[in-house]
Amino acid sequence: MSELNLILLGPPGAGKGTQAERLEEDFHLPYYATGNILRAAVEEGTDLGKKAKEYMDAGDLVPDEVIIGVIIERVKNEEASDGFLLDGFPRTVPQAEALESELDDLGRRLTAALLIDVPDDEVVRRLSGRRQCKKNGHPYHVEFNKPKHEGVCDIDGSPLIQRDDDKPETVRNRLKTYHDKTSPLVEFYEDRGILKRFDGTRSPTEVHDHIRATLATLRLEEQI
Numbered sequence: 001m002s003e004l005n006l007i008l009l010g011p012p013g014a015g016k017g018t019q020a021e022r023l024e025e026d027f028h029l030p031y032y033a034t035g036n037i038l039r040a041a042v043e044e045g046t047d048l049g050k051k052a053k054e055y056m057d058a059g060d061l062v063p064d065e066v067i068i069g070v071i072i073e074r075v076k077n078e079e080a081s082d083g084f085l086l087d088g089f090p091r092t093v094p095q096a097e098a099l100e101s102e103l104d105d106l107g108r109r110l111t112a113a114l115l116i117d118v119p120d121d122e123v124v125r126r127l128s129g130r131r132q133c134k135k136n137g138h139p140y141h142v143e144f145n146k147p148k149h150e151g152v153c154d155i156d157g158s159p160l161i162q163r164d165d166d167k168p169e170t171v172r173n174r175l176k177t178y179h180d181k182t183s184p185l186v187e188f189y190e191d192r193g194i195l196k197r198f199d200g201t202r203s204p205t206e207v208h209d210h211i212r213a214t215l216a217t218l219r220l221e222e223q224i
């Protein structure tokens, strides 16, 4: 069986987490979201985990070479021998180049970069409509998941609030950062012929079906 070494790209609110969960199930791929695997390395106390912890404790960004080291440590594991799904890394072209050369040293390469595209206005609509209850953080959405009584949690009756991260102006700022960083990355993977685009305005099930069909085709092509 050929490997499926995948990275997920897309703006916040594109449903990457949902797609990752489904792909994990479909293909039994380990899912490496950068934040999670950094935390795991710190907890396991690996050499790289200890290094990462020093930066995190000091409130500094963990440098690229440490993050890539942690990722490569994972990729070398038995669990990732058939492939992996990477989310949140690479974020920049230098990171993408570093990942490429590290994988190359292992005799491996990325199978595809999956880009879930959603227009900015739709991202703003999705994220700025989110609410959560003050008491327990139960999630709601003003359009897609309304409470029975406006502004009140169905479960515990506490008021619904909007997180600062979800305020429209904050979402627009996050999107600007996303575009500035991701556009060159999209070009990078387009140049390598492995960028696959998906219409993130479709339902999660449609997006998932499309991704699965695309990956099945890629696997067939590799076997020829």
Ligand SMILES: [Zn+2]
Pocket (backbone or CB within 6 Å): 133, 134, 135, 136, 137, 138, 153, 154, 155, 156, 157, 158
């Ligand atoms: Zn609640």
